[in-house]
Amino acid sequence: xxxxAPALMDFPxxxxxxxxxxxxxxxxxxxxxxxxxxxxxxxxxxxxxAEPLYEVILLSSPGVTGAQVSTDLQAEAKGxxxxxxxxxxxxxxxxxxxxxxxxxxxxxxxxLFEPHLRHASVRKIQTLMSEFRQAKGRxxxxxxxxxxxxxxxxxxxxxxxxxxxxxxxxxxxxxxxFLRPHWSNLPDQQLTGxxxxxxxxxxxxxxxxxxxxxxxxxxxxxxxSRLSLQAPTMDTDDDNDDFDQ
Amino acid sequence: xxxxxxxxxxxxxxxxxxxxxxxxFPVAAELSGYKDWVTTGLAVTLQNxxxxxxxxxAHNFFVYVRDMKRQDDAKFDNTMIxxxxxxxxxxLGIDTFQRLGLRCWFLxxxxxxFEQLVFIVNDKFFLQTxxxxxxxxxxxSDAAYAVHFNEAGFKVRLRVGPMKREEVExxxxxxxxxxxxxxxxxLPSEELFxxxxxxxxxxxxxxxxxxxxxxxxxxxxxxxxxxxxKLSENIVKYVLGVPERGK
Numbered sequence: 218x219x220x221x222a223p224a225l226m227d228f229p230x231x232x233x234x235x236x237x238x239x240x241x242x243x244x245x246x247x248x249x250x251x252x253x254x255x256x257x258x259x260x261x262x263x264x265x266x267a268e269p270l271y272e273v274i275l276l277s278s279p280g281v282t283g284a285q286v287s288t289d290l291q292a293e294a295k296g297x298x299x300x301x302x303x304x305x306x307x308x309x310x311x312x313x314x315x316x317x318x319x320x321x322x323x324x325x326x327x328x329l330f331e332p333h334l335r336h337a338s339v340r341k342i343q344t345l346m347s348e349f350r351q352a353k354g355r356x357x358x359x360x361x362x363x364x365x366x367x368x369x370x371x372x373x374x375x376x377x378x379x380x381x382x383x384x385x386x387x388x389x390x391x392x393x394x395f396l397r398p399h400w401s402n403l404p405d406q407q408l409t410g411x412x413x414x415x416x417x418x419x420x421x422x423x424x425x426x427x428x429x430x431x432x433x434x435x436x437x438x439x440x441x442s443r444l445s446l447q448a449p450t451m452d453t454d455d456d457n458d459d460f461d462q
Numbered sequence: 463x464x465x466x467x468x469x470x471x472x473x474x475x476x477x478x479x480x481x482x483x484x485x486x487f488p489v490a491a492e493l494s495g496y497k498d499w500v501t502t503g504l505a506v507t508l509q510n511x512x513x514x515x516x517x518x519x520a521h522n523f524f525v526y527v528r529d530m531k532r533q534d535d536a537k538f539d540n541t542m543i544x545x546x547x548x549x550x551x552x553x554l555g556i557d558t559f560q561r562l563g564l565r566c567w568f569l570x571x572x573x574x575x576f577e578q579l580v581f582i583v584n585d586k587f588f589l590q591t592x593x594x595x596x597x598x599x600x601x602x603s604d605a606a607y608a609v610h611f612n613e614a615g616f617k618v619r620l621r622v623g624p625m626k627r628e629e630v631e632x633x634x635x636x637x638x639x640x641x642x643x644x645x646x647x648x649l650p651s652e653e654l655f656x657x658x659x660x661x662x663x664x665x666x667x668x669x670x671x672x673x674x675x676x677x678x679x680x681x682x683x684x685x686x687x688x689x690x691x692k693l694s695e696n697i698v699k700y701v702l703g704v705p706e707r708g709k
Contacts, residue, residue, distance in 0.1 A: 325704050
């Protein structure tokens with residue numbers, strides 16, 4: 218994960234002066250260590266004598282709960298190893314009306330990539346198909362149509378590189394092949410049917426051969442044609458030609 | 463469902479008073495469960511190397527840290543923090559805390575490549591407009607969702623993103639001196655943190671509040687911990703949740 222702005226937090230190895238409203242610090246006193254505990258577990262004083270105790274950089278600022286306990290905020294900050302984007306106290310949360318965060322509904326968690334790629338891709342394709350439907354008869358139709366073709370091609374390319382996602386690539390390839398002869402005339406009814414089949418595909422736990430077979434027969438039912446083994450003769454779209462294998 | 467936590471920091475800041483110093487060691491000595499200790503004379507850190515946790519007492523703050531020790535729920539932190547918040551503020555005579563903060567680092571292990579998790583995080587948290595894709599970033603190689611917000615009177619700082627095991631030191635900043643046994647401190651990262659998932663979704667949640675009466679510290683801890691749990695679970699559901707079958 219890309220790092221946020223790191224900062225520092227102070228640790229009072231410095232002598233401190235304080236009072237009711239006074240919280241200043243004098244210069245840091247030289248640190249020394251006294252250790253205790255059972256003999257076998259005791260910290261050995263000289264082992265890290267080259268490193269001042271607690272002198273570490275941490276992800277913190279006065280408004281952050283630091284990840285470590287550090288010696289001196291100012292000294293570390295001047296050291297050049299850290300960037301404090303916003304030093305000093307941050308304004309405290311406004312006491313706004315209390316609206317508690319809701320617990321999200323139960324979800325099936327998948328730690329595999331394929332279901333997520335499938336979900337994201339289906340959502341994107343469905344969005345473009347919806348735009349395509351609305352744009353029909355208008356000048357932007359061909360632009361959206363090309364975008365849809367390009368998205369299908371990109372999705373195929375992304376899915377085909379990994380063994381885990383290859384069955385999804387097959388499903389996308391089927392969809393490309395089914396759509397190819399219909400681009401010039403895709404009635405709303407067919408678009409709605411494809412949309413529903415994609416939703417069904419997205420909801421499947423695994424993309425196994427029976428699921429792919431059903432997806433194929435469902436597409437046949439919606440588009441009313443079967444895949445042709447003959448190479449297309451009219452389509453000159455380069456991207457799609459890549460997938461006629 | 464609970465998300466595995468690998469690090470917790472609970473810190474209380476207060477105004478210093480000279481009355482602190484005579485009480486420092488007696489108060490520290492009353493906290494059990496820490497076999498080792500280290501002191502500068504002005505502050506003390508109690509250490510439990512078996513559980514990789516520590517409590518530090520200083521003139522203007524006390525802090526509990528559990529460092530890179532996997533816990534599948536909040537029970538352990540509760541057990542260790544409760545005695546601190548029940549005894550230390552009262553014994554030190556603290557009236558008001560300038561700030562209380564509970565920060566937790568959670569990891570949800572995944573079985574995918576780092577780049578694939580980047581794709582998911584990017585898809586779930588960021589706009590995918592044409593302008594962004596064509597004019598700013600075509601496809602990110604790393605990503606992080608970082609926001610600050612207010613919730614139920616708390617200030618929340620949240621970071622969510624994919625993490626590789628090699629990033630452990632940078633993301634968690636483990637404090638080897640305070641929380642690791644002497645024999646472990648010099649071990650290379652890959653040996654010391656070999657049990658960390660190779661690729662995981664990292665959630666770093668810092669919940670804080672300022673100007674809290676000392677008798678409200680237990681309530682702060684309870685509520686902030688509940689918020690930690692809810693946020694971490696919601697994030698996992700949101701990022702790694704997939705449509706239910708048949709819907």
